[in-house]
Amino acid sequence: MSAPQRDVPGMLDSLFAVARRDLLLAWKRPGDVLNPLFFFAMVCTLFPLAVGPSAEQLTFSGPGVLWVAALLAMLIALNSLFLSDFDDGSLEQLLVSPQPLPLLAIGKTAAHWLTSGLPLVLVSPIVAITYRMPGSVVVVLMLTLTLGTMSLSLLGSIGAALTVGLHRGTALLSLLILPLSMPVLIIGANTVSLAAGNETYSAGVWALAAYAVGALSLAPFATAAALRISNE
Amino acid sequence: MATGSGALTTQLSGRDLTLFRGDRCLFQDVGFALQAGELLLFEGSNGSGKTSLMKAMVGLLEFESGVIEWNGKPVGEQRQVFHGSLVWMAHRVGLKADLTLVENLHFESALRPQSADDLDSVLERLDISRLKPLPLRSLSAGQQRRVALARMLLADVPLWLMDEPFTNLDREGRALVMRLVKEHLAKGGLCAMAAHQDVEIDATVKKVVL
Numbered sequence: 001m002s003a004p005q006r007d008v009p010g011m012l013d014s015l016f017a018v019a020r021r022d023l024l025l026a027w028k029r030p031g032d033v034l035n036p037l038f039f040f041a042m043v044c045t046l047f048p049l050a051v052g053p054s055a056e057q058l059t060f061s062g063p064g065v066l067w068v069a070a071l072l073a074m075l076i077a078l079n080s081l082f083l084s085d086f087d088d089g090s091l092e093q094l095l096v097s098p099q100p101l102p103l104l105a106i107g108k109t110a111a112h113w114l115t116s117g118l119p120l121v122l123v124s125p126i127v128a129i130t131y132r133m134p135g136s137v138v139v140v141l142m143l144t145l146t147l148g149t150m151s152l153s154l155l156g157s158i159g160a161a162l163t164v165g166l167h168r169g170t171a172l173l174s175l176l177i178l179p180l181s182m183p184v185l186i187i188g189a190n191t192v193s194l195a196a197g198n199e200t201y202s203a204g205v206w207a208l209a210a211y212a213v214g215a216l217s218l219a220p221f222a223t224a225a226a227l228r229i230s231n232e
Numbered sequence: 233m234a235t236g237s238g239a240l241t242t243q244l245s246g247r248d249l250t251l252f253r254g255d256r257c258l259f260q261d262v263g264f265a266l267q268a269g270e271l272l273l274f275e276g277s278n279g280s281g282k283t284s285l286m287k288a289m290v291g292l293l294e295f296e297s298g299v300i301e302w303n304g305k306p307v308g309e310q311r312q313v314f315h316g317s318l319v320w321m322a323h324r325v326g327l328k329a330d331l332t333l334v335e336n337l338h339f340e341s342a343l344r345p346q347s348a349d350d351l352d353s354v355l356e357r358l359d360i361s362r363l364k365p366l367p368l369r370s371l372s373a374g375q376q377r378r379v380a381l382a383r384m385l386l387a388d389v390p391l392w393l394m395d396e397p398f399t400n401l402d403r404e405g406r407a408l409v410m411r412l413v414k415e416h417l418a419k420g421g422l423c424a425m426a427a428h429q430d431v432e433i434d435a436t437v438k439k440v441v442l
Contacts, residue, residue: 008316009342017342021328021335028330028367089324096290097343098316231292 014099018107019114025084026115032080033115036073040120043069044127055132062131063141063192070120070145071152071185075174077116078156081108082164082227091164095231101224106216109157109223117149133196140195140205147208148188154215155180161226184211242268242303242390244422249298251281251288258284259442262298268390269417271435272424276442282426283323285442286395289424290320302391316344318391323399325380329369333360333379336368340383347388354385358408373400381412392416392423 026033047065048058085091085108094104124145125138133141159176163169191204245265251258258281266272274282287293289300291311300307307314327336337351355361358378363371368379377400384392392413398406410433413423417435425431 008312008345013342017339021331021339024335025328025330084328088329089322089326090328091326092292092322092324093320093326093340094343095292096315096318096320098312099343100312232294 008098011100011103014097015103015107015110018094018104019111022108022111023114026111032077033119036077036116037119037123039076040069040073041123041127043072045130048130058131059133059196062128062133063196064189066124066127066131066141067145067148067185067189067192070124070149071181073120074116074149074152074156075177077112078153078160078177079170079173081112081157081160082230083160086164086230091227092231095228101227102220105157105161105220105223105227109153109220112157113150113153117146117153120149121145137192137196140201141192143205144188144191144208147205147212148184150212151184151208151215152177152181154212154219157223158219158226161223161230163230164227165230184208187211242420242422244272244300244302244391244424246289246300247298249285249288249300250296251284251293252296253281253284257296262440262442264438264440266422266424266438267436268420268422269436270422271413271417271431271433271437272422273431273437273439274424274426274442275439280442282442283395286320286393286424286426290315290318290393317389318393319344319384319387319389320393321380321384321395321397323395325376327368327376327379327383330367332365332367333371333382334364336379337382337386341386345388346386349386351382351386354382357385358382374402374405377401378405381409385412390421392421392425394423394425396426396428398427398429 044066047061051057051061082091085094095101097104121142124141128138128141156173156177159173162176163173166172187204187207191201191208194201194204243266245263247263249262250260262285264272274285276282284293288295289307291307302310302314302317327333328339331339333355334351352361355364358381360375360378360382363375368376371379377397381397394409394413397409401409410431413425414433414435416423431437
């Protein structure tokens with residue numbers, strides 16, 4: 001080469017580029033984003049209709065129902081995380097790019113959370129009205145859901161990466177991810193219950209935050225390794 | 233640069249390459265050496281392992297034995313440098329069907345070193361500039377291959393890896409690919425290509441028959 005070779009673009013540039021591309025794709029296909037959200041809203045609004053309008057019962061079961069619905073909605077959304085990239089060959093292109101794969105995985109997971117986890121968090125206050133949650137509890141609900149869905153997206157990216165090569169790997173994906181997500185569900189739902197009962201709940205929030213930080217620091221490496229295996 | 237990308241030192245070589253898929257041995261003890269300005273052709277019938285060899289070269293599959301060296305160092309020890317020196321035109325184009333070609337190519341530009349060529353002139357050369365506003369899914373297969381060619385032209389890398397580059401291209405498109413490869417070689421680049429057809433090109437060609 002006559003001219004010296006130009007440098008590889010910065011690592012963070014590639015992370016943001018992946019996230020931006022996936023957000024753009026989500027924007028062009030809003031159905032993929034709305035499906036899990038619709039599921040979440042439906043479960044949460046149908047439940048009170050089925051069990052009856054007793055205020056006591058609804059305040060008691062509200063946190064649990066909201067959290068279970070959020071967890072399942074996240075699972076539904078997870079399946080598509082790497083699937084289209086795998087099918088059209090752009091995953092191979094990411095694997096042979098000079099950029100570190102864990103960072104690209106963070107970029108993809110971040111975009112995925114913004115289009116699956118964040119909408120759930122934003123819709124939850126509206127849904128919470130059905131369960132007669134006071135404003136102070138709704139704040140706790142949103143906070144725990146934010147931290148919890150982040151963990152679920154990150155953990156889920158490992159499972160999605162492992163099962164992307166198997167067609168119809170949805171059942172396997174749920175099986176892989178559910179055990180890891182149980183702490184998130186239990187701590188999340190109980191923290192909101194504690195807040196609803198006017199008890200101290202900060203320990204739960206910290207535990208969820210710790211779980212999210214742990215997932216952020218470990219999951220991208222596992223996801224990257226899983227993607228390499230799935231592509232063989 | 234003192235080392236690495238100088239015209240005299242750019243080289244790609246493979247020694248004793250053996251690859252298994254499952255229990256089946258695709259090829260055994262294959263070797264090659266490629267210098268700047270040379271074209272490497274992988275020839276073989278369908279299923280002889282051309283694509284697998286290229287996939288293993290870029291690290292998507294693992295060789296049973298043997299080593300690929302880039303500028304005299306095994307690529308396993310310098311994966312990032314090697315990946316930063318190549319662009320791979322795979323069988324599938326690896327572009328997003330819902331995005332326009334500009335959006336696709338813009339994304340690619342964040343992944344690897346970019347040449348100074350301006351996007352519009354590259355698209356003009358490939359005869360796809362009028363397709364700019366369309367999502368990729370509305371392009372024909374041949375036009376999508378041309379977008380994949382644009383990705384190669386926009387990347388500033390010495391090594392082009394092309395897996396069946398003539399698939400879906402018309403006669404004019406095939407001639408265009410050969411012209412682009414020749415230009416790339418003349419600039420001191422390297423190209424490894426898997427192809428069924430005979431490739432006529434005015435450059436040093438090395439063949440590996442699988």
